[in-house]
Amino acid sequence: MKKPRIGVFVCHCGINISATVDVEKVKEYAKTLDGVAVSKDYKYMCSDVGANLIKESIKKDKLTSVVVACCSPRMHEHTFQKVASDGGLNPYTVEIANIREQCSWVHDDKKVATEKAKKLVEAAVAKARLLEPLITSSIEVTPNALVIGGGIAGIQAALEIAENGHKVYLVERTPTLGGRMAQLDKTFPTLDCSSCILTPRMTEVADHPNIELLAYSEVEDIKGSIGNFTVKIRKKARFVDADKCTGCGDCAENCRLKGRIIDEFNMGLNKRSAIYLPFPQAVPLIYTIDPNHCLMLTTGRCGKYPLCVEACEADAIDFNQKDEVITVDVGAIVVATGFNLLDPSIIPEYGYTHSPNVITTLEMERLINSAGPTKGEIQLLDTKEKPKSITYILCVGSRDETVCSWCCRIGCMTALKHLYLIREKLPDAEINLCYIDIRSYGKGYEEFYRTARNLNINLFRGRPSEVRPTKEGIIINVFDTITNKLFEIKTDMVVLVPAVTAREDAVELARKLKISTSSDGFYLEGHPKLKPMDTATGGIFLAGFCQGAKDIQDTVAHASGAASRALTILSKKELEAETYIAVVDEELCSGCGICISVCPYQAIELITEDDKKRAKVNEALCMGCGACTAACPSGAMQQRGFKDKEILSMIEVLSK
Amino acid sequence: MGILDLTSMGEPQVDVKREIIGQLERLQDEIPEYCYQCAKCTSGCEAHRLLELEPHRIIALLKRGLIDEMVNSDIIWTCMSCFKCWERCPQKIAPVEILFLLKNYAVALGKQIPGNYTAALQSVLSKGLIQDVKTISTRTGETKSRRDVGLPEITKPVDPVKFQALISKMAVEKI
Numbered sequence: 001m002k003k004p005r006i007g008v009f010v011c012h013c014g015i016n017i018s019a020t021v022d023v024e025k026v027k028e029y030a031k032t033l034d035g036v037a038v039s040k041d042y043k044y045m046c047s048d049v050g051a052n053l054i055k056e057s058i059k060k061d062k063l064t065s066v067v068v069a070c071c072s073p074r075m076h077e078h079t080f081q082k083v084a085s086d087g088g089l090n091p092y093t094v095e096i097a098n099i100r101e102q103c104s105w106v107h108d109d110k111k112v113a114t115e116k117a118k119k120l121v122e123a124a125v126a127k128a129r130l131l132e133p134l135i136t137s138s139i140e141v142t143p144n145a146l147v148i149g150g151g152i153a154g155i156q157a158a159l160e161i162a163e164n165g166h167k168v169y170l171v172e173r174t175p176t177l178g179g180r181m182a183q184l185d186k187t188f189p190t191l192d193c194s195s196c197i198l199t200p201r202m203t204e205v206a207d208h209p210n211i212e213l214l215a216y217s218e219v220e221d222i223k224g225s226i227g228n229f230t231v232k233i234r235k236k237a238r239f240v241d242a243d244k245c246t247g248c249g250d251c252a253e254n255c256r257l258k259g260r261i262i263d264e265f266n267m268g269l270n271k272r273s274a275i276y277l278p279f280p281q282a283v284p285l286i287y288t289i290d291p292n293h294c295l296m297l298t299t300g301r302c303g304k305y306p307l308c309v310e311a312c313e314a315d316a317i318d319f320n321q322k323d324e325v326i327t328v329d330v331g332a333i334v335v336a337t338g339f340n341l342l343d344p345s346i347i348p349e350y351g352y353t354h355s356p357n358v359i360t361t362l363e364m365e366r367l368i369n370s371a372g373p374t375k376g377e378i379q380l381l382d383t384k385e386k387p388k389s390i391t392y393i394l395c396v397g398s399r400d401e402t403v404c405s406w407c408c409r410i411g412c413m414t415a416l417k418h419l420y421l422i423r424e425k426l427p428d429a430e431i432n433l434c435y436i437d438i439r440s441y442g443k444g445y446e447e448f449y450r451t452a453r454n455l456n457i458n459l460f461r462g463r464p465s466e467v468r469p470t471k472e473g474i475i476i477n478v479f480d481t482i483t484n485k486l487f488e489i490k491t492d493m494v495v496l497v498p499a500v501t502a503r504e505d506a507v508e509l510a511r512k513l514k515i516s517t518s519s520d521g522f523y524l525e526g527h528p529k530l531k532p533m534d535t536a537t538g539g540i541f542l543a544g545f546c547q548g549a550k551d552i553q554d555t556v557a558h559a560s561g562a563a564s565r566a567l568t569i570l571s572k573k574e575l576e577a578e579t580y581i582a583v584v585d586e587e588l589c590s591g592c593g594i595c596i597s598v599c600p601y602q603a604i605e606l607i608t609e610d611d612k613k614r615a616k617v618n619e620a621l622c623m624g625c626g627a628c629t630a631a632c633p634s635g636a637m638q639q640r641g642f643k644d645k646e647i648l649s650m651i652e653v654l655s656k
Numbered sequence: 657m658g659i660l661d662l663t664s665m666g667e668p669q670v671d672v673k674r675e676i677i678g679q680l681e682r683l684q685d686e687i688p689e690y691c692y693q694c695a696k697c698t699s700g701c702e703a704h705r706l707l708e709l710e711p712h713r714i715i716a717l718l719k720r721g722l723i724d725e726m727v728n729s730d731i732i733w734t735c736m737s738c739f740k741c742w743e744r745c746p747q748k749i750a751p752v753e754i755l756f757l758l759k760n761y762a763v764a765l766g767k768q769i770p771g772n773y774t775a776a777l778q779s780v781l782s783k784g785l786i787q788d789v790k791t792i793s794t795r796t797g798e799t800k801s802r803r804d805v806g807l808p809e810i811t812k813p814v815d816p817v818k819f820q821a822l823i824s825k826m827a828v829e830k831i
Contacts, residue, residue, distance in 0.1 A: 389657035430657055438692075450747075454689045458659060458720070461693070473657060482693050482716045485663040492657060 004129045005037040007063040008121060009054055011045035011070035013100055020104035022114040026069060029118045035129045037061050046076050051083045058087035065093035065128040069121050071100040090133030092579065092641060097124035123650040130646045138574040139620045141227040142331040145566050146171065148219055148509070149336035151179020152552060153544025153559040155201050157334040160563035162210035166570045169328050170205060171233055172215045176282035177202040179338055180545075183265065183362060185369040187552055188417040189448035195281060195371070202283040215284055220325065222512050223602060225623055226539030227331045227575045237321040239289035239297065240275070244316035247285035251275045251308035251317065261293045263373070267363045269381070270373035275308050275317075280371065289317070332566035335523060335535075336543040336559060337509065342397045342404060342499040350396060350496055355469035356381040358494045361414050368421050378425055380493060387493040389430040390422060391476060393464055397499035399436065404499035406520050409549040411497040412439045416452040418495065423455045432458045432489055434478050442553060460487060467494050500549050513540055514600065522548045533562040538623075541565045580641040581622035582629055588636035589614040595628035595637050604628060661722060668721030676718065676757050686748040691715045697741035697751050707734035711741050711751035718754060727762040730770045737786060743795055781820050783812065 008030035012018035023041045030039035038061045042050045045068060057063060066089065068080045073096040081091035099117040107113040143166050147158045150172030158170045176182075184194035205211050214233055221232040240251075252258065255273030262268045265278040274294040275287050295302035296319050309317045341362055344352040351358045357380050359367075370376035380387055392415045397403035412435070419431055440449040453459075464478040476489040502521035503509075510517050515535040516524040523542050526534030533541045543562035544555040569575065582595075582604075591613025596604045603621035606613055615628075615637065629639045638644060659668055677687055695712040703709035709731055717726055726732055735755040742750035763769070769777065776786045788810060791801050802809060813819035 430659075432659070449692075450690060453692065454687065456689075477662070480720075483661075483713065483720055483722070485661050485722075488660040488662050490657050490660075 002064070004035040005062055005064045006033075006035045006067060006125055006128050007054070007057050007061060007065075008033075008036055008039040008067045008069065008125065009045055009050075009057075010039070010041040010099075010121070011050070011068065012041065012043045013071060013104075014043065017070070017100050017104040017117075020107055020110055020113045021099055021117045022110060025114050026099070026117045026121055030067075030069075030121050030125065033122055033125045036125060037063060045070055046079050051079075051086075054080070054083050055087035058084065058089055063089065065089070065095065065131050067095050067097060067121065067124045067128050069097040069099045069117065069124070072096075072098050072102075092134035093128070093131050095124045095128045095131065097121045119654055119656075123653040126649040126653045127646045130643075130649055131641075134579050134640055136579045137577045137619060139227050139577045141569060141572050141575055142229075142329045143167070143570050144169065144328070144330045145332050145334065145570060146219075146229070146231055146328065146330040147334045147336060147543075149179065149338055149544075149546070150174075150177040150205075150213075150215065151336060151338045151544065152181045152198060152201070153338070153546075153555045153562075154179070154334070154336035155198075155205055156556050156559035157336055157543045157563040157566070158205055158211055159201065159208065160560055161334075161566055161570070162208045164563075164567055164571070166210065166567070168208075168211045169231075169233070169330065170211055170213050171217050171219055172213070173218050174278065175216045175238065175276075175286070175288040176278050176284070177205060177213070177215065178279070178282070181552060182279060182281075183267075183365060185365050185372075186417060186421060188413040189442070189444040191417070191420070195279075199281045199283070202281070206283045213284065215286075216288060219509070219512065222333070222514075225578075225601060225621055226537075227569060228620065229330050229333060229539065231328050231330060231333075233326050233328065235324040235326060237291075237323050238286060239291070239294070239317065239319055239321045240287050241316045241318050241321075242284065242286050244314045245286045246314050246316075247277065247282075247287065248313075249277065249287070250311040250313065251287055252277070254307040254311040256295060256302055256307055257293060261290060266366045266373045267360070269363060269366055287316075289319075331539065332569045333513065333540045334543050334559075334562045334566055335509070335513065335515070335540065335546055336562070337503050337506065337546040339500045339522075339545040339549070340503055342501055344396050344496045344498050346403060347397055349466040350393065350464075351467035351469055351474070351494070352496060354467075355474060355494075357387075357474065357492060358467060358469070358496065361411070361418065361495060361497050364418055364495050365414075368418065368425070376425075378422060386426060387429060387491075389432070389473075389489075389491040390426075390493045390495060391432040391474075391489055391491040392418070392434065392495045392497060393467070393476075394433070394435045394497045395463065395499075396496040398497075400499070404501060404520070406499075406549065407439065408497075408500040409439070410500070410551050412437075413442070413445055413448070413551065415495075415497050416440070416449055419452050419455055419457055420448075423457075430458070430491070431455070432460065432491065434460045434462060434464050434476070436461070436463060442551065460489075500545070502546070506546065513537065515540055518548075520548070522546060533558060533565045539566075539569055577619055578622060578624045580624040580639055581619055582617050582624070582626075582637055582639050584615050584617060585636045585638060586614055588634045590634055590636070591615065592633065594631050594633065598627045598631045600625065600627065659720075661720075664722075664725060666722050666725055669723050670721050672723045672761070673718060673721040676723070676754070676761065679757055680750075680753060683753055684748075684750055686750075688715045688718055688749055688754060690747040691719065691749050692747065694746065696744055696746065700740050700744060702736045702738050702740065703734040707731075709734045711735075711755070714754060714758070715749065715751060718758075723758070723761070726758055727765060727767060732758045732762065733770050733773045781823055782816060783810070784819070784823065785810070 010023050010027045027039045027041045077096050080094050084094045085091040097120040103117050145161045145168045147154045147170045158168045162168045181198050187194050217235045220234045223230045252273040252275050258273040259271045263270050263272040275289045291297045296306050366372040398408045440446045460478045460480045461482045462479045464476045468475045473490045473492050479486045515537050518524045523546050525532045541562040543559035601621050603618045604615050607616045629637045697711035742752050
């Protein structure tokens with residue numbers, strides 16, 4: 001190896017660094033270090049002028065590696081790697097000494113900070129002396145996409161990707177597309193009929209030549225990495241032949257358990273059969289047998305014979321159908337798994353379990369809907385009478401440190417929408433709304449709030465302490481901070497606006513995808529401002545509510561963004577492989593296999609060569625996490641760019 | 657079903673509220689239902705600092721139908737009729753007009769006008785005006801005279817006795 005000639009470039013970062021670190025002294029100190037050929041400083045090293053300074057120096061001073069003392073490598077390592085590359089060096093011969101985030105920003109004493117900056121530069125120089133040029137290999141991209149979740153986010157993302165000419169596998173857990181949006185009556189603030197704008201999109205998915213719709217299916221396992229994922233999908237048995245079923249519904253009409261099984265789509269407000277279609281516009285239009293309730297499937301017999309089989313003229317029912325597991329290859333994944341509403345019984349004082357007339361917004365949504373269990377009649381759930389007084393309570397569990405600390409972002413507008421729709425149906429009813437703040441932040445939302453204020457609604461600014469069902473009606477005490485008075489509201493129907501949470505199995509899917517969740521349980525984005533659709537795992541993107549609370553408008557925008565991010569991968573023939581991957585020193589490796597057990601990406605295998613067992617790293621699968629290098633007992637496993645000798649040389653300097 | 661103010665055991669006077677809002681609608685387009693309690697009116701109220709009038713709270717009580725509470729209090733009489741609340745309201749509501757209507761309603765119920773405000777009554781009886789306003793301050797901070805804004809100078813009634821009789825007749829007959 002030829003003698004290193006290192007160039008050190010110290011950045012002022014305006015005054016971000018130079019106000020606390022004596023840049024001049026750092027530059028001069030660097031000149032005294034072994035292997036340093038040249039040391040320079042400049043106000044903004046990341047500017048064009050700074051970049052040219054480095055490029056020219058590489059040529060003029062015949063540099064073999066570059067140390068830039070500046071901000072975090074997360075900020076500008078890539079910038080300077082490109083500068084080095086433009087200057088004729090291998091991009092991986094650049095080492096960053098972080099003297100901003102790790103020095104000038106966290107210290108006040110200029111003398112101490114300058115000494116620390118000198119050490120950081122010296123450590124970087126020590127590593128730079130040992131740096132080896134690295135070659136990045138490329139991997140072929142599978143041009144297909146997987147979209148997980150068939151709500152409006154998944155539908156939007158799938159259609160956008162498919163429109164761009166890529167094959168999309170759309171996996172939906174329930175028997176139909178539609179998700180939460182299919183359960184809504186109208187959408188705020190325009191009061192568009194939700195299913196009227198949603199079902200055409202569902203049909204587009206079903207008819208799209210590039211989309212393979214896998215409804216009533218679940219993702220079992222995901223292997224591989226960006227550009228090349230292999231996904232196992234379980235297509236659950238519907239016990240109905242999809243090719244034969246016409247969706248006529250004769251089976252459900254004749255089911256022996258008709259009207260006896262809780263209807264999840266209608267939030268349990270009515271009962272369905274054991275063979276069912278969640279709602280009439282379901283896509284695909286195929287009936288499904290509920291395996292947890294069907295008498296044939298649970299007990300093996302259904303009276304003398306199953307009535308559904310007799311009713312089905314298409315002969316579509318098949319009790320012998322089995323789950324089918326298929327494997328698909330995709331280059332990118334969009335996660336669009338949506339959300340749950342909090343079960344309000346977690347706040348017992350709000351009486352959700354004490355009275356049938358204390359309901360949630362989603363239950364009210366089904367009551368208002370003309371296709372719902374009451375055909376759009378708003379009625380009390382016990383007496384079936386029209387309510388004379390309805391009271392809404394906002395933020396049930398939201399903005400509450402003991403339940404969900406976040407704002408649900410849809411509750412205020414959902415409640416205002418309901419007030420509008422209820423006022424249309426019940427012009428004389430007393431309508432009350434207890435709120436903390438009304439957050440009407442979107443386009444047209446504030447205008448809608450203004451309209452709602454003139455609907456003869458009683459607004460109480462305060463959180464009720466309890467909801468007390470009595471013989472005379474439901475009693476709520478609320479202190480109204482606007483009139484500074486304690487009010488007693490006697491009402492006959494209470495609608496709770498619950499907090500929103502991640503899906504109950506969000507963590508399980510996160511584990512399969514190797515993505516993270518934030519403290520609220522929703523999936524963690526790459527950056528809250530700049531990478532809202534990305535995850536920390538390459539090739540996996542987030543769409544809609546699964547990343548955090550969103551209304552339909554924001555969900556659709558987010559999903560289009562996620563599709564666009566996925567397309568940046570799918571549209572390429574090849575991708576650069578991860579550079580900082582693990583390599584095996586064949587001499588040292590004893591073939592113990594510990595590395596295999598710790599590798600989260602299944603990137604290592606044990607091979608036998610010349611009667612000797614040793615580990616082999618699959619360069620396309622290795623993500624460079626470093627788990628194997630830490631676990632290897634012999635030091636045979638090394639990470640490129642972070643080899644033991646390189647790191648030890650830095651520690652040696654810093655511990656002097 | 658219904659709402660009860662546990663602080664005063666008062667119940668909303670829905671009919672009175674409807675009547676007052678009906679009268680307001682004849683005076684202007686915007687109605688107090690639109691009030692979202694930003695309290696800009698109270699923040700700038702001339703009567704608030706000395707006399708503790710809170711126009712936003714007047715509106716909140718009206719919206720709630722708790723009207724007796726207001727007409728039984730002297731507070732509605734403290735308004736100086738500067739009209740700033742109306743001019744500056746982001747929802748185009750006129751608390752000052754609401755206060756006029758509440759005062760009228762109080763008189764109609766036979767409530768006593770507080771002693772301090774009878775001087776204003778005397779002024780109306782003798783001149784037809786509560787205040788003898790000669791200059792005003794505009795929203796942009798300029799001071800304008802009556803002539804600047806195209807108004808005639810204030811004149812006194814030619815026959816004060818006849819004038820007073822006429823005003824009294826109007827008050828009694830509620831013209």
